[in-house]
Amino acid sequence: MKRFFYGILLLFCMLAVCAEKTESWKIADGAVYTSISRPDEPYEIRVIRVLREKKDIVVDMVMANDSVRGLEWVRTAAERMEKTGRKVIAGVNGDFYFMSNHEKAGLPLGPSVSGGKLYTSGTMRGAFYIAGDGIPRIGTLTFEGFVESQGKKIPLNFFNWEGSSRNARKIVLPDQTKGDHATLFTHDWKWAIPYSGVRVRLDRPVSGTGGSWTGHVSGVFRADETVSGDPHEIVLVGTGGKQSPINALEGRVTISFGFRECKQPVRTSLGSWEVLLRDGKILPPDHPNAARHPRTMIGFNEKELFFVTVDGRRKGWSKGMRSVDQARLLKELGCTEGCNIDGGGSTTAWVRGNCVNRPSDGHMRRNANAVLISTDRELPPLDRPLALPPPREKKK
Missing domain, CATH: 2.60.120 (Jelly Rolls)
Structure with missing residues (x-):
């Protein structure tokens, strides 16, 4: 009997150690931020949810320094938008792009539309975009x-x-x-x-x-x-x-x-990599043997838009995801459509003026563009401070 009791106690202790921790904050009227920690994997997941019916909330891809050329942190992109009078609720990193070792550093690879302006057609045709009718779509833009x-x-x-x-x-x-x-x-x-x-x-x-x-x-x-x-x-x-x-x-x-695929004006667009979910079904991955990496995803259903990050390349913190893991996560969150955008060291989750994830470089990376979620209304005070990740480890 005593052995059984200690066995049950040990099981509860193990469950407590491996238990998922989830915290949510209302970050705007119609927007919620959720931090999910799954230590048994481990995964560190950040989810930004936006009600599609909230017409005052605008989702837009913002080019680095409003230019085809150049790189910029999500933080400074948000600060620039704030100077125009808009209130930035949250944001994530954006499209794939040529990095600093390339002559054309900062050039996005996908079809890039910001505020209704076409900056570049890109060479990747896969895209997440919102047309003039306000409906989000994932598909090709040729x-x-x-x-x-x-x-x-x-x-x-x-x-x-x-x-x-x-x-x-x-x-x-x-x-x-x-x-x-x-x-x-x-x-x-x-x-x-x-x-x-x-x-x-x-x-x-x-x-x-x-x-x-x-x-x-x-x-x-x-x-x-x-x-x-x-x-x-x-x-x-x-x-x-x-x-x-x-x-x-x-x-x-x-x-x-x-x-070709969208005859009406496109309001915003950025390149995507794999389509993960279509009509609620998980699609076969393009690269089934791909390694685990930090990831940034966009998904939606009839009511909500989801902007999701998963940290990676950090032993003991978060190991990153494969394509199929991303698809399962988006489906679990309630998405019917979903894709992944740039990840790796670019993965950044920005909420109410704070970087709420741990980029794998140890700091935020400058990227070609960002996806910012903003409103022209005053933002409500947070009911409690955001839980921020631990600081960067010091090298021994």
Whole structure:
């Protein structure tokens, strides 16, 4: 009997040690932050939930320093938004991007739309996006368009995207030296362009995520030149060699483009990697043998949006997740749709002015963009301080 009693006591002690700890805070009217600790894995999970019906809450991807070029912490992106008068409730890191060892550090890889403005078409077509109807979607966003002049119609395949790097160890596809299409660059593109083409002066600046613009060829564009800072000027470069029809353009030009899958204006968009959930079903992972890493995910159902992070690469704190683990977590939280965005050392959860996770670098990483959740209303006081993670370990 005594042995049985001690056995039960030991079991309760083990359960207490391995018990999940969950704490939640109301961080805005219509937004809740939850911290989940699962020591038996271990997992450190952070969940930001937003009611979709709250029209005063806006979810937007914010480019680093409002530019195609550059890197920025989630913290400073939130601080910049606060200066415009909006109240930042929370945020997470955003898209995949070229890191600091690449010539084009900070260039996102996915279709990037912020505040209704298209910054780059990217080269990854997978995306999380919200269109003008306010409905969140996960799927592909394929940029497409045409350049028309003197009876010629040339496919337009890229917008502010060119991935070559003289210093990088590898070139990221697609190879824009092949094929027969055009790429459009606006004054937002800050790097030299390694292809020749033409400069075009438009009657009105490019805006939004689709439409039609007219203008005239104003000059030759030589390889390794840059776009001027004039928003009326764009550069068109052709691929497939010097014989590209772009190089022969002259006179009046009409340019039209948009996203194939979404005919209405896109309000915000960022690139995603794997689709994890579709109609409540867990999808087979693209990389079933992928290692565990820190992760950032976006999910939703009919009522809520979810922004979720899981720490990783920290022994004894959180080991990170595989794709299937992410899908199971999103389903457990109540999502019917879900995808993962950039993770690893980029994974950051920002809530009411605090970093509430432990990035694997030991500090927040500067990223190409962030997803910020904001409102124009005053934020209510927290009923108690947020539980912040322990400080960075000191090296012995």
